[in-house]
Amino acid sequence: MVETSQKAAVLGWPIQHSRSPLIHNYWLKTYGIVGSYEKIAVDPKNFETFIRSMPDLGFIGANLTIPHKEAIFALADEVDHVASTIGAANTIWWDKGKLHATNTDVTGFMTNLKRSAPDWDKHNGCVAVIGAGGAARGIVYGLLQAGVEEVRIFNRTRERGIELSHRFDVRVKVEDWDNRNQRLADCHTLVNTTSLGMEGNPPLDIDLTQLGQDAVVVDIVYSPLKTPLLAQARKMDLVTVDGLGMLLHQAAPGFTKWFGRRPGITADLRALVVSDLTS
Ligand SMILES: NC(=O)c1ccc[n+]([C@@H]2O[C@H](COP(=O)([O-])OP(=O)(O)OC[C@H]3O[C@@H](n4cnc5c(N)ncnc54)[C@H](OP(=O)(O)O)[C@@H]3O)[C@@H](O)[C@H]2O)c1
Known part of the structure; x- marks a missing residue:
């Protein structure tokens, strides 16, 4: 045949x-x-x-x-x-x-998160999402579907963050980009959805010290695989998830x-x- x-x-x-x-x-x-x-x-x-x-x-x-x-x-x-x-x-x-x-970005992101950080949903709470572009929309959707209590959006262009929040429910809050370090307190997950940290781009300038000690840090950038954000998180012994799994x-x-x-x-x-x- x-x-x-x-x-x-x-x-x-x-x-x-x-x-x-x-x-x-x-x-x-x-x-x-x-x-x-x-x-x-x-x-x-x-x-x-x-x-x-x-x-x-x-x-x-x-x-x-x-x-x-x-x-x-x-x-x-x-x-x-x-x-x-x-x-x-x-x-x-x-x-x-x-x-x-x-x-399929939603299922790609969530499946990879659950496989790479199997304990992730045990410390649900607030998730900080950096960025509000196309990829962020799918990720926020997936997080809300998974039952996350609060998603905090930090985007350089605040209006774009507000636009994103209007697609979803009251669990999505928009924060000022300049407050991104302080407003990480009580978040247990941080996801970088911007292109910062990608080859040829500057790194994401953020201080992770306010995150919970058992926090999970995800970068959806996969080139390079070990971004400066993930390097900072690993130094602090946080759980890290790279962008290749989502891809x-x-x-x-x-x-x-x-x-x-x-x-x-x-x-x-x-x-x-x-x-x-x-x-
Ligand atoms: N791992 C995967 O499977 C996967 C899937 C999809 C995307 N990605 C990666 O995710 C990244 C974003 O993709 P996208 O489609 O969402 O792009 P996009 O729609 O163009 O959004 C880009 C985001 O990055 C922010 N940004 C760009 N330059 C910045 C800077 N200098 N300072 C602060 N924020 C900055 C933008 O903020 P403004 O709104 O202020 O411009 C926006 O939030 C890319 O690196 C892409 O390769 C990975």
Whole structure:
């Protein structure tokens, strides 16, 4: 029997730095699935034409990255509750001629947090979220769904933090960026969702001493893997969670949807991506 090759891709503009093909092609090879996963630079001007032509080109679905995560709303037939609450979709698939869209950053972030810091929910309480961009929206949603009592947003541009808080309930409070050191007292978790600490960017300037002694510090930046924020937290013996786990876990639901197999997040896969990040 000849198996039909299934095609998926990541669409962005630019797209050259995406690690998604490395991850999905590793899974395709590991599970002996006949298929492919490409990275395709799609100019926003051509986005609609490309999306509409996907079935004819043999694509069963795709991941979306900047700047397409919001543009897909106008084209999808079904946007699920997670994506519509967050206002961004990163995973699409075709089913019986209909285009579906969801956001897997939420599950990627929460699954990684629970796996990397298994005791995390025991010291729930307040979570400090640094940043209020696209990634922060998914993370705040995931934290609230998990039952967090308070999310404190610190964003350089306060208005953007306020905008984010309006999507959610009263548990989300917006704080002044300049108060970020003092207002960490009584928080047990801190998540950096800004691009500060990423290669080529300045580090996040923050003093973690007010955090609880058993606090968990998460950085969603994964290049470098050990950001200055995580280095500071490790020096203080806090539990740390890096950004690569989220990247791997957010990829898994799309793979399952397109290729019909739930993939493993293994040490070998992680090592493969780490070596690519450090090469
Ligand atoms: N690990 C993963 O799977 C994963 C997933 C998604 C994203 N990420 C990473 O998360 C980061 C943010 O992504 P995003 O999509 O949320 O980007 P975004 O929508 O552009 O948001 C960027 C955020 O960073 C803040 N920021 C940027 N430069 C700053 C500076 N100099 N000082 C203070 N704040 C600054 C922005 O604050 P303002 O509002 O004031 O501009 C905003 O809150 C990126 O590094 C991305 O690679 C990782």
